[in-house]
Amino acid sequence: MRKIFLLSFDDGVVWDQWFAEMLNHYSIPCTFNLNSGLEDFVWHYDDHFPIRRLKLADSVHFYDGHEIASHSLHHHWLNSLTDDQLRYEVGEDVRELKRIFGREKLGFAVPFTACGEREVEIIRPLVSYIRLSEEKADFALPKDPYHIYINSLYNAPDVRGKIRAFAENDAAVSCFVMAGHSYEFEVLRQWEYMEDLLRYIRSFDFEFMTTMQFVEEFFP
Ligand SMILES: [Zn+2]
Numbered sequence: 001m002r003k004i005f006l007l008s009f010d011d012g013v014v015w016d017q018w019f020a021e022m023l024n025h026y027s028i029p030c031t032f033n034l035n036s037g038l039e040d041f042v043w044h045y046d047d048h049f050p051i052r053r054l055k056l057a058d059s060v061h062f063y064d065g066h067e068i069a070s071h072s073l074h075h076h077w078l079n080s081l082t083d084d085q086l087r088y089e090v091g092e093d094v095r096e097l098k099r100i101f102g103r104e105k106l107g108f109a110v111p112f113t114a115c116g117e118r119e120v121e122i123i124r125p126l127v128s129y130i131r132l133s134e135e136k137a138d139f140a141l142p143k144d145p146y147h148i149y150i151n152s153l154y155n156a157p158d159v160r161g162k163i164r165a166f167a168e169n170d171a172a173v174s175c176f177v178m179a180g181h182s183y184e185f186e187v188l189r190q191w192e193y194m195e196d197l198l199r200y201i202r203s204f205d206f207e208f209m210t211t212m213q214f215v216e217e218f219f220p
Contacts, residue, residue, distance in 0.1 A: 003139075003166060004175040004214055005206040008033060008109055008131055008150065010071055014052050015182035017062040019194075026198045030066050031211040033109035033131070036096040037073035045187045056100050067210035068101045070094045070127060075111040078119045086122050094126055107131065107211055120146050129215045131177070139166050139174035145219040148211065154180035154197060155190060167204045175214065176206075 009019065012034035023030050034056060042050050054062070072078070073093040078086060094106050108127040110119075115132055123130055129145035136149040151166070152159045159178070166176045178201075185191045209217070 001170065002173045003169075003204070003206045004173070005166075005201060005208050006175060006177045006211050006214055007031065007208075008069075008177055008179045008211060010109060010111070010179065010181050011035065011051075011075070011183070012038075012054050012056065012059075012071070013181065013183045014054055015186050016054060017059065018191075019182040019185065020062050020066060022191075022195060022198065024065060026202055028198060028202070028208050029210045029213075031069050031107070031109070031131075032063055032066055033069045033071035034093075034097060035071045035073060035075050035111070036093050036100065038075060045183065049187045051183045051187075056097075060101055063101070067107070067212050068097055068103055069107040069109055069131070069211065070097055071109050072111050077112050077114055078110065079114040079116060083118075083122055086119060087126070090123050090126050105212065107215065109133075128212060129219075131179075131211060133179075139169050139171065139176055141173060141175055141218055145215045148177060148215075150177045150179045152176075152178055154178050154194065155184065155188065159197070160200060163201060163204070167206075173218075177211075 007030040009030055010033045039053055039055055042052050045051050070093045072089045105128045107129040109131040110133045113133040124146045131148045134149055142148045152162045185194050
C-alpha cells in the first residue's frame with residue numbers, strides 16, 4: 001500500500017524560514033504557496049499581531065528542498081475577478097516566481113476559498129495543478145490534478161484522528177493533504193505543537209512528496 005502525505009502551506013510569511021528548517025530536520029518536504037505581488041503587504045492578526053511576508057528574492061535558499069507554487073499575485077478572492085483579471089493574477093505570479101526561483105513548472109494553490117469551475121478552467125492552462133482550499137473526508141487520489149482537495153488544516157481539533165484513519169485505510173494508493181500557514185505557529189504559540197505533529201506523522205509509513213512530485217508521478 002502506498003500512502004502519500006503532502007504538506008501545503010500558504011502565503012510566504014517570514015516564519016516560513018524557521019518552519020522550513022524544522023521540516024528539513026524531519027526530512028519532510030512541503031509545498032510553499034507564495035504571492036509575488038505582496039512583499040510589502042502587512043496585515044494584523046487579531047488586529048494587533050503584524051503578519052509580514054518574505055522578500056522573495058532574498059529568501060530563495062530558505063526554500064531549498066521544498067516546492068514553490070503560485071498563490072496568485074495579490075491574494076484576491078478569485079470569484080471576484082473577471083476572466084482577464086484572473087488570467088493576469090495567476091499568469092503574472094507564475095512568471096515572476098519562475099524568474100525569482102529559477103523553477104520551470106509551477107502549481108497553484110487557491111487563495112481563500114471560492115474556486116469554482118470557471119476559475120479552474122481559466123487557471124489550468126497556466127499551471128501544472130490546482131490545490132483547492134475545501135476539505136474532503138476521503139483519501140482517494142484526486143480525479144485530475146486540477147481538483148486537489150485538502151484533508152485537514154494542521155491544527156484542526158481532530159487532525160490526529162484523521163491522520164490515524166489515513167494510516168489505517170487499506171486502499172492500494174491514497175493521499176492526505178495537510179494545509180496551514182506558518183504565522184499560525186507564532187500567533188497561536190503552536191511551534192511545539194507542530195513539531196510534535198511532524199514527529200507523529202513521521203511515525204507512520206507514509207511517503208512524503210511535494211505536490212508537484214505527486215502530480216508528476218500519478219498524473220504524468
Ligand atoms: Zn493564502
